Amino acid sequence: MLEIKNLHASVNGKEILKGINLTVLAGEVHAIMGPNGSGKSTLAQVLAGHPAYEVTAGEVIYDGINLLELQPEARAQAGIFLAFQYPVEIPGVSNSYFLKTGLNEIRKTKGLEELDAMQFLKLLKEKMKIVEMDPSFINRPVNEGYSGGEKKRNEILQMAILEPKLAILDETDSGLDIDALQIVAEGVNKLKTPANASIVVTHYQRLLNYIVPDVVHVLVNGRIVKSGGKELAMELEEKGYDFIKDEIAEAQTA
Amino acid sequence: MEPRHTKEYYENEHRRFESNGASGSPEWMKELRTAAMASFAAQGFPGSEKEEWRFTNIAPIARQDFAYSPNTDYPALTPDAISGHAIDANEHRFVFVNGHYSERLSAVSSLPAHASVCTLASPDAHTNTELQRHLARHTDVRANAFAALNTAFLSDGLFIHLLPGAVVSSPIHIVNIAVHLPDEPAHVSYPRVMIAAGENSTATVIESFYAGDERMSFTDAVTEMTLGPGSSIDYVKIQDENLNSFHMHTVTAVQQKESRLNMFSLSLGGAIARSEMRVGLEGEKSECTVNGLYMADGSQLTDHHTFIHHKAPACASHELFKGILDGSARAVYTGKVYVDAIAQKTDSKQTNRNLMLSDTASVDTQPQLEIFADDVKCTHGTTVGGMNEGIVFYLKSRGIGGITARGIVTIGFAAEATEKIAHVSSRSMVDALVVTQLRKTLGNEVPEIVHSGKHDEKE
Ligand SMILES: Nc1ncnc2c1ncn2[C@@H]1O[C@H](COP(=O)(O)OP(=O)(O)OP(=O)(O)O)[C@@H](O)[C@H]1O
Ligand SMILES: [Mg+2]
Numbered sequence: 061m062l063e064i065k066n067l068h069a070s071v072n073g074k075e076i077l078k079g080i081n082l083t084v085l086a087g088e089v090h091a092i093m094g095p096n097g098s099g100k101s102t103l104a105q106v107l108a109g110h111p112a113y114e115v116t117a118g119e120v121i122y123d124g125i126n127l128l129e130l131q132p133e134a135r136a137q138a139g140i141f142l143a144f145q146y147p148v149e150i151p152g153v154s155n156s157y158f159l160k161t162g163l164n165e166i167r168k169t170k171g172l173e174e175l176d177a178m179q180f181l182k183l184l185k186e187k188m189k190i191v192e193m194d195p196s197f198i199n200r201p202v203n204e205g206y207s208g209g210e211k212k213r214n215e216i217l218q219m220a221i222l223e224p225k226l227a228i229l230d231e232t233d234s235g236l237d238i239d240a241l242q243i244v245a246e247g248v249n250k251l252k253t254p255a256n257a258s259i260v261v262t263h264y265q266r267l268l269n270y271i272v273p274d275v276v277h278v279l280v281n282g283r284i285v286k287s288g289g290k291e292l293a294m295e296l297e298e299k300g301y302d303f304i305k306d307e308i309a310e311a312q313t314a
Numbered sequence: 315m316e317p318r319h320t321k322e323y324y325e326n327e328h329r330r331f332e333s334n335g336a337s338g339s340p341e342w343m344k345e346l347r348t349a350a351m352a353s354f355a356a357q358g359f360p361g362s363e364k365e366e367w368r369f370t371n372i373a374p375i376a377r378q379d380f381a382y383s384p385n386t387d388y389p390a391l392t393p394d395a396i397s398g399h400a401i402d403a404n405e406h407r408f409v410f411v412n413g414h415y416s417e418r419l420s421a422v423s424s425l426p427a428h429a430s431v432c433t434l435a436s437p438d439a440h441t442n443t444e445l446q447r448h449l450a451r452h453t454d455v456r457a458n459a460f461a462a463l464n465t466a467f468l469s470d471g472l473f474i475h476l477l478p479g480a481v482v483s484s485p486i487h488i489v490n491i492a493v494h495l496p497d498e499p500a501h502v503s504y505p506r507v508m509i510a511a512g513e514n515s516t517a518t519v520i521e522s523f524y525a526g527d528e529r530m531s532f533t534d535a536v537t538e539m540t541l542g543p544g545s546s547i548d549y550v551k552i553q554d555e556n557l558n559s560f561h562m563h564t565v566t567a568v569q570q571k572e573s574r575l576n577m578f579s580l581s582l583g584g585a586i587a588r589s590e591m592r593v594g595l596e597g598e599k600s601e602c603t604v605n606g607l608y609m610a611d612g613s614q615l616t617d618h619h620t621f622i623h624h625k626a627p628a629c630a631s632h633e634l635f636k637g638i639l640d641g642s643a644r645a646v647y648t649g650k651v652y653v654d655a656i657a658q659k660t661d662s663k664q665t666n667r668n669l670m671l672s673d674t675a676s677v678d679t680q681p682q683l684e685i686f687a688d689d690v691k692c693t694h695g696t697t698v699g700g701m702n703e704g705i706v707f708y709l710k711s712r713g714i715g716g717i718t719a720r721g722i723v724t725i726g727f728a729a730e731a732t733e734k735i736a737h738v739s740s741r742s743m744v745d746a747l748v749v750t751q752l753r754k755t756l757g758n759e760v761p762e763i764v765h766s767g768k769h770d771e772k773e
Contacts, residue, residue, distance in 0.1 A: 108707075108711045109710070110707055111703075131710070131715065132710035132711055132715075133709075133710040133711075133715035133716075136710065136711055136712055141711075142711050144708065144711075148704050148708035150705055150709075150722065150726045151726045151730050151766075152727075152728065152729020152730070152732075152733075152763045152764065152765070153722050153725055153761055153763075153764070154762070157761040157762075158709075158714075158722070159712075161712075161714050161718060161722075161761075162712035162713045162714050163713075165712075165713040165714055165715075165718070166713045169713075199764055200764065200766060201726075201729070201764055201765065204766050218712065222712065222713070
């Protein structure tokens, strides 16, 4: 589904990703862990098409197409979804309008009929129940004045409505209470079909109790220095990044 | 330079006015007019050599011979048509046609105790000593040709008199309409409002300005208010005339101790639309917020000129003006905050933000601070830029791009200004006008505005 080959990316002339190689097959869940500032969000943003990041080398093939050539909105329409580490506030614009517009844009490109206000409201209420969000959020401005956890839930709500093929969750578990953590996990697990895939960026093994990853990667200094099964996350939690210090040292000096 | 004949034209008009319609005015009002006319004749219309008018060339106003008309009888104006401008179901609506009160079009229910409203042309106004004490006393006509001209033609308008303790819970809405019969020449009107708010009184006053047709017209308005100790006034101005309108409005407020004034100005442009808002914080611990939103496209010009004078200690002034400019529109924002030496503990913040939707639109923004006290907190900032990139990318990542994203980002920008309007139904009206305006250029997809305070579920 997704094949990242030797991906290099810079921001403001500073190289952040220094040769990422990663293959995600349909049906898989991949977890990415790694110290602060190692480039996890950069990778996520590059995949979503953030214009501030310049790809200087490498390629990304998504579903057989060159992803890097697509505009960000075309990537979303092609089924890529990024749950932001820092969701953006949009004053004045209601959550329901925002979600409905996004969904209908995506449906249009799929050749599906657009949902009208009634149909959408029904869907929205259904999905809000699943992520346990109060109906008052329907008509509140997007993310404005939401608590940290409410913002993260709102990202999951968007994911649940847009039903992406490839979901990238950037620390969606940070700042969540235990209940919300389970809701996030459920959201990801509901999406899990043989045709879909997820990349979950997290600092905590805790989330991986609920979302069981097929592969865990450790990203250090712009490179994936180690990959393994779900035990790798457990080991990291127990021993810290020290336990792969040789790999880290190698990445730092390279 | 202004054409030589302009002054003479208005002097002649003024003579005609004095000999015709204005005979009913009391002597003290006539004296105000005579002095103001002399003042206008002495200065003439301001030229762009004047600092305050550097960016706003009013030659198109001076060039035109606008006619004064006392007519309020226009078949197109019906109470039903006017009610489309209603902001609040319970509002006291005073309708002025070309500057003259129309009882037929107004809808006024009885006011609470200690509050009274009358037109300046009424006997009640003519004998009111409080009105006499304040009317035209707070606006300096020697430094303001447009206020001078308005005062030279002073005969009608509205006097809102709040005695101490008066609480007017339904808003007082003054609707101004500039309109013509097909064979009438372009009109000038001189709307005038005086608000005298006694100690601890409270009211919401809305002044809206509309055009009843697509003709050229010139509205030269003056609003004055005095806020007694502890009084509280919410004031909302809506200017939504047509592309050929010339609009000059001077708002002057004088605040006594612990009074609170919350002003908002929506300007939707015109050939030239200028609002000058002046606040004197004269009593300690008084507070004012002066906020606004201006939107213009095509070749329109919108101009806000604010002057906040801190004359007493521990007063606060907060100012946020936002502008959305498209086409070849021009905007001017000049915000001056002046802090006297005595005004210690002043807290003042002034912000002007402009969203440029086209490369050919332009803005001249000038926040100015003059501080003569040493223990103050004063900040100002101004930005001119394109759409918020963070929001744009967030939208794109949800599949939303192009003009739809433009509409959303622009609404987000506008909402941050309109959320400052405390009076809820005024805010809804302003929001609706903003959306209507944006839909003209960005299409019907532009969403309605919602605010965080409003958590009710809307089906
Ligand atoms: N726009 C930018 N300008 C300058 N530096 C940037 C920019 N964006 C990212 N960086 C830098 O790139 C590095 C990687 O950042 P990134 O956000 O990808 O880290 P991360 O692995 O997600 O960290 P965290 O775990 O703290 O979220 C950091 O050193 C960061 O400061
Ligand atoms: Mg990050």
